[in-house]
Amino acid sequence: MLRVAVADPLPIFRHGVQAALAEAGFPTESPENLLAWVGVDEPRLALFTVQTAEDWALLPELCRVRAETKILAVLDEASVHTYVRALSAGAAGVLPRTATPPVLREVFNAAVRGSSLVPTAVLRALAENASYNDGTTESGRPSSTERDWLRQLAHGDSVAQIATRAGYSERMMFRLLRALYTKLEVDNRTEALIKGRDEGWL
Secondary structure, three states, X not given: OXXXXXXXXXXXXXXXXXXXXXXXXXXXXXXXXXXHHOOOOOOEXXXXXXXXXXXXXXXXXXXXXXXXXXXXEEEOOOOHHHHHHHHHOOOOEEEEOOOOHHHHHHXXXXXXXXXXOOOHHHHHHHHHHHHHHOOOOOOOOOOHHXXXXXXXXXXXXXXXXXXXXXXXXXXXXXXXXXXXXXHHOOOOHHHHHHHHHHHXXX
């Protein structure tokens, strides 16, 4: 049977989610160590509320521990950007923290079936990023996400800060930026920012 965990800092919210899922026949638990809990070799699904930079850093780790374990990201601030960010980090589904019990159960049931319910605007944003990254668009043109990284670099943000916001490790962020520089046909950050300024991407 599927084991379900709810990880949220507010007890009253956890209890509300647990009650909503119990009505659908899914008893839940709230483990102290969620990272260890998701790694157990049995059917498991965790609802994880993402609020802080630390939560965003933990999300991809939770998603990587065991591919068969599904993570639903519960977003304190739900927007197209945060939906895309959570899905890109590996979440099996996303829902706003303000979701009603019926919406919660709908997104939850979709994840259990191996599907994901996302707003149309999020699908368009994901498709845009995919079209830039699969070689179907003109070479040398960054995706909207990559343009956002360039803007953050131009504002003086560190790679570690950008990685935290994007839900990647710092090492992975360095790799992604290196791939971006290669795509732009430049050698380093300075040249990428100069090209970004000249092309109007910043």
